[in-house]
Amino acid sequence: MTGPQEVDTAQIRARYPDVFDRPASARLATPAMIVAALGIFIYGLVDLDFSPSRFIAGLSQLGWISMMMIPPDPGSSLPIYLKALGETLSIALLGTTLAAIFALPVSLLAARNVVPNILRFPVRRFLDSIRGVDTLIWALVWINVVGLGPFAGVLAIAVSDFGAFGKLFSEAIEGADQKQVEGIRASGGSALHEIRFGLLPQVLPVIAGQVLYFIESNTRSATIIGIVGAGGIGLQLAEQIRVLEWQKVSFLILMILVAVAAIDFISSKLRFAIIGRRAVA
Amino acid sequence: MTVAVSILPEQQLAALNAAYNQAVARKRLRLLLGVALFVAALLLAAIGAEVNLRTLFTYFGNFLSYFDRIFTLDSGQRVWTDVGEWLWGWRKWLKMLGETLLISYVGTLTGAVFAFALNFFAAENTSPGPWLRFVVRRLLEFARTVPGIVFALIFVIAFGLGPMAGVLAIAIHSTGTLGKLFSEIVENADMKPVEGIRSTGASWLSCMRFAIVPQVTAGYASYALLRFEINVREASVMGFVGAGGIGQELVVAIRKFYYSDVSAILLMIIVTVFIIDISTGWLRGRLFGKEART
Numbered sequence: 001m002t003g004p005q006e007v008d009t010a011q012i013r014a015r016y017p018d019v020f021d022r023p024a025s026a027r028l029a030t031p032a033m034i035v036a037a038l039g040i041f042i043y044g045l046v047d048l049d050f051s052p053s054r055f056i057a058g059l060s061q062l063g064w065i066s067m068m069m070i071p072p073d074p075g076s077s078l079p080i081y082l083k084a085l086g087e088t089l090s091i092a093l094l095g096t097t098l099a100a101i102f103a104l105p106v107s108l109l110a111a112r113n114v115v116p117n118i119l120r121f122p123v124r125r126f127l128d129s130i131r132g133v134d135t136l137i138w139a140l141v142w143i144n145v146v147g148l149g150p151f152a153g154v155l156a157i158a159v160s161d162f163g164a165f166g167k168l169f170s171e172a173i174e175g176a177d178q179k180q181v182e183g184i185r186a187s188g189g190s191a192l193h194e195i196r197f198g199l200l201p202q203v204l205p206v207i208a209g210q211v212l213y214f215i216e217s218n219t220r221s222a223t224i225i226g227i228v229g230a231g232g233i234g235l236q237l238a239e240q241i242r243v244l245e246w247q248k249v250s251f252l253i254l255m256i257l258v259a260v261a262a263i264d265f266i267s268s269k270l271r272f273a274i275i276g277r278r279a280v281a
Numbered sequence: 282m283t284v285a286v287s288i289l290p291e292q293q294l295a296a297l298n299a300a301y302n303q304a305v306a307r308k309r310l311r312l313l314l315g316v317a318l319f320v321a322a323l324l325l326a327a328i329g330a331e332v333n334l335r336t337l338f339t340y341f342g343n344f345l346s347y348f349d350r351i352f353t354l355d356s357g358q359r360v361w362t363d364v365g366e367w368l369w370g371w372r373k374w375l376k377m378l379g380e381t382l383l384i385s386y387v388g389t390l391t392g393a394v395f396a397f398a399l400n401f402f403a404a405e406n407t408s409p410g411p412w413l414r415f416v417v418r419r420l421l422e423f424a425r426t427v428p429g430i431v432f433a434l435i436f437v438i439a440f441g442l443g444p445m446a447g448v449l450a451i452a453i454h455s456t457g458t459l460g461k462l463f464s465e466i467v468e469n470a471d472m473k474p475v476e477g478i479r480s481t482g483a484s485w486l487s488c489m490r491f492a493i494v495p496q497v498t499a500g501y502a503s504y505a506l507l508r509f510e511i512n513v514r515e516a517s518v519m520g521f522v523g524a525g526g527i528g529q530e531l532v533v534a535i536r537k538f539y540y541s542d543v544s545a546i547l548l549m550i551i552v553t554v555f556i557i558d559i560s561t562g563w564l565r566g567r568l569f570g571k572e573a574r575t
Contacts, residue, residue, distance in 0.1 A: 237431065
């Protein structure tokens with residue numbers, strides 16, 4: 001074994017000065033960041049009342065709860081749960097569709113290549129603030145307006161997705177090819193014609209893909225808005241957790257997992273069919 | 282000025298037109314079928330979700346007047362005429378917002394650490410054994426699919442009311458999402474350094490440490506920051522189920538109809554989310570250059 005020892009370190013140092021002689025500030029940056037991150041972390045643990053004894057007691061409690069969850073058993077309420085699951089899927093589908101329908105015209109107003117900046121800016125900020133509010137908060141607001149039940153859930157998902165769609169759609173529109181729009185203008189089309197025949201054919205497949213993806217992710221959101229009383233399977237789940245019926249809880253969680261997996265599967269197939277077909281045509 | 286446009290002979294044009302119409306008709310029919318199916322699904326869903334348009338029309342005024350009410354003080358004036366009165370509880374709310382930020386910070390960091398520890402086992406190219414990969418992947422999937430707030434509901438019962446339950450719920454959910462994203466980065470990593478290090482007789486652990494980790498840290502940090510951003514929103518509603526943070530104040534204000542408080546707290550949440558979005562975006566840009574921003 002002679003190889004590595006014979007390396008002339010001095011020469012290598014001379015050849016790569018920026019590797020061996022980095023300034024102290026560059027060398028200290030990473031450790032300093034790690035120390036700062038850890039410092040905030042420890043401060044957080046103290047401030048949020050973490051204590052080892054509480055943690056261990058909670059863990060043993062959690063272990064006991066998981067034991068109680070096995071085997072999952074719906075008892076006699078299976079039909080109610082299936083109905084609630086259907087409600088959840090309905091909420092996701094309707095909410096997303098409503099949001100997409102309302103977001104499409106608004107997203108045109110937020111796209112750089114359709115409207116001037118002066119109009120675009122307030123529309124963008126408006127969409128941003130809608131998105132800054134969580135779906136659960138919207139659900140609480142709508143419950144105040146239309147009362148408890150799945151309808152409030154539909155409206156909550158519609159409003160919060162409206163913000164997200166507005167942004168995503170307008171980005172898709174901004175990414176569209178301008179040449180086709182110019183072609184339509186050159187042949188004497190009006191502004192509406194430009195949008196209908198120049199922009200929409202390009203962006204609709206993208207939008208359809210995004211809507212499908214959101215239906216998928218909204219199935220997850222729709223499972224939880226029931227927790228605040230906006231219908232669906234979350235309502236059952238929250239109730240069963242509150243009355244400590246752990247076997248029913250685990251059954252409901254399993255139902256959610258299966259439903260989400262099924263929707264994932266279907267929508268990824270559909271998405272591929274839509275985008276694939278358009279891309280070929 | 283006139284422009285000459287050449288027009289094809291009549292019978293040639295007719296043939297082309299017929300072919301075009303046929304092609305378009307088939308496409309239209311398929312589209313129509315799709316739309317019909319979709320509308321049927323919507324109708325079914327509308328029945329399932331007890332949608333009642335009459336309720337909506339009757340109460341839509343309430344929705345608008347709700348916003349009118351939350352922007353009105355008890356004295357009947359608009360909130361912005363007396364900001365001091367509107368944000369009367371800003372000290373308490375700022376403290377709760379700080380707690381929300383801490384919950385999401387501690388939760389994200391814990392989740393990122395666990396995801397870091399687990400992701401090498403979940404990645405196709407680095408996992409020591411297929412059965413281990415299967416188990417870890419299913420575990421991450423479970424942590425990802427069960428919504429954070431459901432974990433929070435259960436943890437509130439196990440660990441008691443308070444921010445600890447929120448932190449743990451966010452940590453588990455982040456472990457699931459980050460574990461998947463991290464392992465995808467590892468799967469895209471260059472395997473040549475690993476071969477180089479393995480050829481010196483190094484263990485699996487050293488291969489990961491010296492060949493994979495240097496390639497992936499930037500991507501990890503970028504995703505973790507993005508997750509932190511998302512978790513701030515998530516933590517703002519953890520209080521709905523008693524798991525700490527500003528959500529507690531908000532839910533009380535909404536349920537007890539303290540209208541101007543609702544708008545004040547919402548405003549503070551939105552501003553905080555804006556600030557966090559902008560600053561993490563800036564930090565990502567600073568740390569990893571422009572290409573890592575998205």
